Amino acid sequence: MRAVCRPGPWKRGRVLAASALLLGLLMLLHARITDRGGLGSLVETFLPWFGLFIPVLLAGALWRRAASAVVALLLPVVVWLNLFGGLLGDKSHPGGDLTVAEHNVGAGNPDPLGTARDLAGTGSDVLALVELTEQARGTYEKELAKAYPYHTVLGTVGLWSKLPLSDTRPVDIKQDVGPLGDTKPADVKLSYNRALRTTVATHQGPLAVYVAHLGSVRLMPRGGFWTDSRDRNAQALGAAVAAERNKRVVLLGDLNGTMDDHAFADISSRMRSAQDEAGKGFGFTWPAKLPVARIDQILVRGVQPESSWVLPATGSDHLPVAARISW
Structure with a gap:
């Protein structure tokens, strides 16, 4: 009986990896989304919330032990932090007129x-x-x-x-x-x-x-x-x-x-x-x-x-x- 070969960590989770790349590109290129039917405005109104997909995809990648998906997630993480990471801290200063x-x-x-x-x-x-x-x-x-x-x-x-x-x-x-x-x-x-x-x-x-x-x-x-x-x-x-x-x-x-x-x-x-x-x-x-x-x-x-x-x-x-x- 021939043993079933399980794909290696770099070949597993291709759907997860593709989803991560698409998520990153969606956030990166949000300004180029067509506004026909208000699609671009809808995406940009809730753009910060797209970051919630990152831990979901990460959990799936870890469960599948898919190294390719974990690496692909670097794109949406970097893009989200570039867009919104600066909002996480307190930038207020005392004083004002x-x-x-x-x-x-x-x-x-x-x-x-x-x-x-x-x-x-x-x-x-x-x-x-x-x-x-x-x-x-x-x-x-x-x-x-x-x-x-x-x-x-x-x-x-x-x-x-x-x-x-x-x-x-x-x-x-x-x-x-x-x-x-x-x-x-x-x-x-x-x-x-x-x-x-x-x-x-x-x-x-x-x-x-x-x-x-x-x-x-x-x-x-x-x-x-x-x-x-x-x-x-x-x-x-x-x-x-x-x-x-x-x-x-x-x-x-x-x-x-x-x-x-x-x-x-x-x-x-x-x-x-x-x-x-x-x-x-x-x-x-x-x-x-x-x-x-x-x-x-x-x-x-x-x-x-x-x-x-x-x-x-x-x-x-x-x-x-x-x-x-x-x-």
């Missing part, structure tokens, strides 16, 4: 009063709110008035400040109705102006502040990941930032996407993420109960982020974010 914060307060927020009081207690110098409804606007204005003597609201976005504001104007971001229509409750009224630009008079000089809430994103049973409105909004916002003459700029908002998404190239090429440069961890903000993506952003140009963090949950389905910046 100004604290800014942003929060999508949620059109369906059942407790705007509690949310307003939580935000007033953050001690931020500048506070941006998006997804404001006509019903809840008065609550925020009343509860934040004592901590923030200056404020401006245009449509669904607003800025509250301890410092004077001037030269406030809307940013032309058109909001389209998505493929599912308006998913807000029928009794909730939203204005369609979703971005503004204003100047904050700081002790170090004028600071241009943009507040934006980009278009919604939908995961469709048919048609894939719908990002058309968001992408058009991002291009319009990128053009506004490019035309900004003030050297010091801060962008606060719910961009409905992560900065890994190449749809934000016009913005990310001109601004830096406070969380990436001065935060600790990934800074995930949505959904509030189980955050898996950072779609609420604080981006800067001409100022230095010293620290960045995620604030505790409120009644919204997003978490607030804050950053300390200096000149």
Whole structure:
């Protein structure tokens, strides 16, 4: 009876080795994935989570004693660490001249009063709110008035400040109705102006502040990941930032996407993420109960982020974010 020859360690686990190489190439070349049907945006939104496949493939390789698969895993490990390894440590520094914060307060927020009081207690110098409804606007204005003597609201976005504001104007971001229509409750009224630009008079000089809430994103049973409105909004916002003459700029908002998404190239090429440069961890903000993506952003140009963090949950389905910046 002829003995069955078992393949050697370098010939075992070819499927695992191929899977590891494909995973590494997927992360390495994510910016080249087609965005037809929103595929590229979908991959890039959850790009950090692709690292979870690495220990799964490693366990399979060790179980099969497949040396080729273990070696192939070096590619996704190196790529993931290159992309996200810098986020694992604490890059914050003490000090800073100004604290800014942003929060999508949620059109369906059942407790705007509690949310307003939580935000007033953050001690931020500048506070941006998006997804404001006509019903809840008065609550925020009343509860934040004592901590923030200056404020401006245009449509669904607003800025509250301890410092004077001037030269406030809307940013032309058109909001389209998505493929599912308006998913807000029928009794909730939203204005369609979703971005503004204003100047904050700081002790170090004028600071241009943009507040934006980009278009919604939908995961469709048919048609894939719908990002058309968001992408058009991002291009319009990128053009506004490019035309900004003030050297010091801060962008606060719910961009409905992560900065890994190449749809934000016009913005990310001109601004830096406070969380990436001065935060600790990934800074995930949505959904509030189980955050898996950072779609609420604080981006800067001409100022230095010293620290960045995620604030505790409120009644919204997003978490607030804050950053300390200096000149």
